[in-house]
Amino acid sequence: MPELPEVETVRAGLADHVLGRTVLTVQVYRESAARRAPGGSIELVSRLRGRTFVAAVRRGKFCWLTLDGRDEALLVHLGMSGQLIVRAPGPDPAPQPHPHLRVRLGLDDGSALDFIDQRTFGHLTVVDLEPTADGLPAGAGSPDDRIPAPVGHIARDLLDPHLDTGAVVARVRARRTGLKRGLLDQTLVSGVGNIYADEGLWRARLHYARPTETARPGEVTRLLTATAEVMREALAVGGTSFDALYVNVNGASGYFDRSLTVYGQTGRPCPRCGTAIRRDSFMNRSSFSCPRCQPRPRHGHW
């Protein structure tokens, strides 16, 4: 499940491999991959063919390739299983295309950029760019202050140097919900998904259901700092282990799993105290935590 570190790995790979390339052909193998555009695949093809990639930018889990003229971009969201793979020039070595190949962009040097997505939550769209709300650079890899219109409501992410952490702490505490819900709300702070939320909460020794309104400023700051640390460490691992020839990420089975402390570790001992990690159902998904390091808040206790 690609979250910020995985998407940043993809962005860096795109910056290395497709900038300066021009799109010659666009093949859409599954219409729903282009569903975010009103005109669907027809619009994707017409707005993309003949265009040149001039920047690879990311904010949170959204990534975009700015197009020549800098008024439009190819916007990508990987959903939960999306991959972007650069296929080297030359005949395709595989006898038949990947079963989950959704879109293939043929580039002017004979290479191809493949969008592969098993669970189909990801999508590609060509969108207009607009000025950022704060006038600052849009995100990682951005040469300017322009952001895709559909990403305007997404907050800066935890690794953005322009992130105002104090303001995020205040906004989280102003909410009436649980800490994990706040951390996963991409309009408060972006880039965090279920995996890194659980890892950050464990590192900060906070329970996922802790009410935001009773969380002290220092605790929320600790949560944000801890989650950013986990993501920085994952990024360092992923950045060194992906094949330089390919832009390739599969968060579900990739390189980032190995350093996970609580996510998916039901029954295994907590590295801090040895207590068995437990799994709870929360927000219709799983939450993993240490019952001792992250005690459940009792009503009225705080």
Place this chain on the structure above:
DNA sequence: ACCGGTCCCTGTTAGC
């Protein structure tokens, strides 16, 4: 404006 629930989608796995 905020908040929580629902749905979209496919492949794998657990359980009867």
Place this chain on the structure above:
DNA sequence: TGCTAACAGGGACCGG
């Protein structure tokens, strides 16, 4: 063995 249900989950959307 064969079927069904649960599970993985980001984000748009909707009703309160």
